[in-house]
Amino acid sequence: MTETLTLRAINRATLARQMLLAREETSVAESTARLCGLQAQEPKPPFLGLWTRIKGFQAEDLHTALDERKVARATMMRGTLHLMAAPDYLSLRSPLQPVLDAGLKVLGPRAKGLNVEQVLPVARGLLQESPRTFNEMRSLLQAEFPEVNERALGFAVRMCLPLVMVPTQDRWGFPRNAAFTLAETWLGEAPSPDSPSALDNLVVRYLAAFGPASAADAQAWSGLPALSGVLDRLRPRLRVFSDERGRELFDLPDAPRPDEATPAPARFLPEFDSLVLAHSDRRRVISDEHRPGLTTKNLRVRATFLWDGFAAGTWETERKRKTATLRLRPFAPLPRAALKELSAEAETLLAFTDPDAADLHVTTEPG
Structure with a gap:
């Protein structure tokens, strides 16, 4: 018989994964990997998100991890910017590419004349010469493709090339118009090729950071459709629960699931924090x-x-x-x-x- 998890039990399990039951003694890179990234639409929130989770965290700790290229700020889940551990960016970006490709639909009429297969090699060449801000990229690409909307050119590059932001010594790590470079240039190797195991790994990493969770939850976090098939394939490796509404929830066998009576301290989450965005059913938080x-x-x-x-x-x-x-x-x-x-x-x-x-x-x- 399938075990039913109460809302409070699900809440405490998620808080344990998200390092919100107690600040923990760990590094920026290790915690970022454990959290499967932190939402970073703006530069400041990752600093606050780590402060509320890591014991003794100082802003310099994140600056150092960025400078040492152990973590990177880049476009990831749902086409939004995230702070990612470098190995995770390299291994998890590839299965997310369909989401990023689909994001081009928001361009609408501005995409007139846009041929991504022609634009990307030119953009790659420009970035191999030097890191570029997107103001620079749009201007240079417009010179090559004068009939195409410059915003469409820049957006296509942002979505379809594996790029990372180049950190600076600004207080929160990045100026408003930060420069980007190719991931293989900055992190030392190209993203992993797409494969079924890459997609399986993405879902497993999600459950480790945000489980127990349903297929709809994983889809809301990643932006990828139809992940129920992946979870069915992984089912022999997972624990299966239900919630009080009868939804099927998946989890890793050895993942923490504290007692629902476990105390939870007062915590402050920054804007865009992944905890409040990572599930379809957000009642757990x-x-x-x-x-x-x-x-x-x-x-x-x-x-x-x-x-x-x-x-x-x-x-x-x-x-x-x-x-x-x-x-x-x-x-x-x-x-x-x-x-x-x-x-x-x-x-x-x-x-x-x-x-x-x-x-x-x-x-x-x-x-």
Whole structure:
């Protein structure tokens, strides 16, 4: 008989994979691999995501890992930027290529005259000469393909060539218009060729970081359709559970699944954190009632805080002269004990984000 996992049991299992039950003593590269990447649409969130997970994390730790090419910022799942451990980028990007190819559909009429097979060799040659910003790439490609929309040219290169961003000494690792280079140039070898085992490995790595999970969950995280066939192929290697709604969930046999009564500390997640984006059914971390408030009208994913393991509100910071303020916006009134623990964690976070601030303030406002 299939074992049923409660919502809290699923929550605690996911938090354990995501290093959110306790900060852990580990390196940036090891934690990034364990998390199967961190969402990095903007430069700052990966620093905050690692701070909330790694014991004693300092911003310099990520700068060093980037400079030593142990991790890289690159286009990955769902066509979005992620911080990836270098070996994972090389092995996991290839099975995601169909998602990236399909992303070209968003160009619509702007894709008129675009021949990707002609553009990519030219782009590759330009990048072999030197890392390029996309402003530079678009200009150079427009000179070669004057009849094609320059935005379409740049987007095709971003989606269809294995590129990584070149880090700088900017505070959060990358300027707004960072340069890109070819992955094989920066990381030392080309991405692995596509194969069924590569796709199997992608799904296994997902379950290790975000399981127990359904086929629909894996599809939501990766952007790939029809992963149920992959999970059926892997079924002999996996544990199979059901949730309280009767959905079939897959997991690795030896993956951590703590008791649902395991305490979960207050934690702050940055904008776009993968924890709130990696499942089709996100009730394991945020209720259906509160989920609409997670995303803004312009599709930004708000920073959230966890209380008792679940998203209990959003937060934001403000800096005025020498004063740094963190504002909590709970979804619902919180117990005094929760506010006390969250405030203490928030002050520690402000000390990380604004080490030169003379005053740190935490406020609670209506959501």
